[in-house]
Amino acid sequence: MQALIVEPSPTYQRILSRMLESYDFQLTFVDSATAGFRALTQHQFQMICVAMYLPDLTGIDFCQHVRQRNSEVPIFIVTSETDPELLSSALTAGASDIIRKDDLPRLEESLHALIPLGPFRYNISGKALYLEDSLTVAKATDAKLKRLGLQMDHAFSIQQALQLLDNNKYELIMTDIVLQDNETGIDFIQRLRADNRFAQTPILAVTSLESVHRRIQALQSGANDYISKPVLDEELFARINNLISATRLIEQLTRERQRLLELATKDHLTGLYNRHFLTELAKRRFAEANRQQQALAVLVLDIDHFKQINDQFGHQTGDKVLKRVATALQAQCTTEQYLARFGGEEFVLLLPDCNLSTAHDKAQQLCQALQQLQPEGINTSVSIGVACLSTAREEYFDEVFARADKALYQAKQQGRNQVIALAP
Structure with missing residues (x-):
């Protein structure tokens, strides 16, 4: 996805860049309306952010010109103006929303409301392992995880999954509950949680069973969360993002705790005890x-x-x-x-x-x-x-x-x- 930022101030260019970096936007920065119109002829943008005052036009004029050619792209006017008539004129000209410079976090709220849901919200990378005995399901899930930024390895059996775990580091482990050859995802989860190497790795159980008992059993065995088939894309993305984000936060807190412990017990110059x-x-x-x-x-x-x-x-x-x-x-x-x-x-x-x-x-x-x-x-x-x-x-x-x-x-x-x- 591409976003056009029409903003003459380098400071606000940097601020908007930092705000949007967690999204999958490719950002194009220009400092005038003329340069913005030129960019619109060269690329198709899924979002436009424009300052109220530009060297050659106002943001309202810019918005009117864009709306003559594109009625759907979200346009956000960023301004410190508070004049109700001026802001009303901006909305009449076709602005999707007015973002005050002292309330820039509203831009993210507006993005959530106006841009279709999708994995571009999430800033995830790394590898996932999926234990699933259906090749068709595995391929479909692989395509979904790639949209999130995750590479996926697929295992048909617990033994194959354990071999992959010996040779790879995974951000996430997913497992179906019902497997072939009398194996179950619950058996797999229990074996993982008995191994200290995977004590903190998030595990997502995937099940087509309606049995509440099986879901509770998966959670008691050590799964962090579960999701039911058929899997909705946005639900899958949200659950995976929550699991990986929580794990990264725990790792960050652990590192910080270790750093504070070393500061309290170690001599800063020699590294010996103090x-x-x-x-x-x-x-x-x-x-x-x-x-x-x-x-x-x-x-x-x-x-x-x-x-x-x-x-x-x-x-x-x-x-x-x-x-x-x-x-x-x-x-x-x-x-x-x-x-x-x-x-x-x-x-x-x-x-x-x-x-x-x-x-x-x-x-x-x-x-x-x-x-x-x-x-x-x-x-x-x-x-x-x-x-x-x-x-x-x-x-x-x-x-x-x-x-x-x-x-x-x-x-x-x-x-x-x-x-x-x-x-x-």
């Missing part, structure tokens, strides 16, 4: 270790002479060094060991089920690895303080951290690039 998260995690880990009388160690690491790196090479290089050191430290840690940037050039490593001797060995390993790293071509080393949970009495993170921090201070005082461990 101080707040590690402190809260350590409270739980220490309580559990005290309760079960398990070992738990804390390492406090500090990059030696980091201020000199910033002063000599600049803060941008200093940030790169921090990121390289963080990556190297993370590579030396298991999933059960928790590493955080505690602030500045200081890192803290929490080692569950680890005694003082083992923690000291781990710290030596980290010290040697970072000495060989040379991030950004700069000789870099770390000092590490190590402390462990007491076996004689209950201790908590603040106490053990303070002891590890004291050990780090001693390592710095004794020349840096070394590990000091302090017993409880």
Whole structure:
């Protein structure tokens, strides 16, 4: 479908373009009535949007000229005018509707009312899978889905559908309820919902049965919606659009939730856990270790002479060094060991089920690895303080951290690039 926008203002051209982008319109923009008449001789338009005032004519004059040749095309005059006589003249001239510039959303309402219903309303793309044992029905549905912007794969059996699902990603899965060889769409839906890969994929059940029980059974099995045969095009389009739009919204919310979680728990520069998260995690880990009388160690690491790196090479290089050191430290840690940037050039490593001797060995390993790293071509080393949970009495993170921090201070005082461990 093609739309002609006769609007001299680039700003309103952009606004109208954004409003109409979800439709399947090919937009032609012109800035004068003369250019608009020329475009009308070259193309057939299904909608015209014209400003009230143009460089060479008014929108009312333009509308009158168009109506002499085309009595059916919807014409919308966009204006900030409020004079009732002028607006009445526009309608008399043949305008389908008057759209105020401060109420542009009315344009969409008018489009819905004046333009025949059809899939052009929907902004859908991707692939759909249809499990249907009738080739005739499948071909007819394929033609309908193409009008929506969906490519369709067809399966005759559950096994064939599962093979397609192993090799393709689908925006939508459709299934008939009654299938050949004693198979049912309900069996297929249950198998899909038992597989985590398809937990969020929208499923539309298609049925010719009048049985309310079967429809309820399909929904209880995990179908998101159902539609009855014979399928009306506009109902099919609306249900598919609702299902896919809802799924995309859920995916967007999930991504946003994950982003907010990372902002709350991760250090923005290094990607490691931040101080707040590690402190809260350590409270739980220490309580559990005290309760079960398990070992738990804390390492406090500090990059030696980091201020000199910033002063000599600049803060941008200093940030790169921090990121390289963080990556190297993370590579030396298991999933059960928790590493955080505690602030500045200081890192803290929490080692569950680890005694003082083992923690000291781990710290030596980290010290040697970072000495060989040379991030950004700069000789870099770390000092590490190590402390462990007491076996004689209950201790908590603040106490053990303070002891590890004291050990780090001693390592710095004794020349840096070394590990000091302090017993409880």
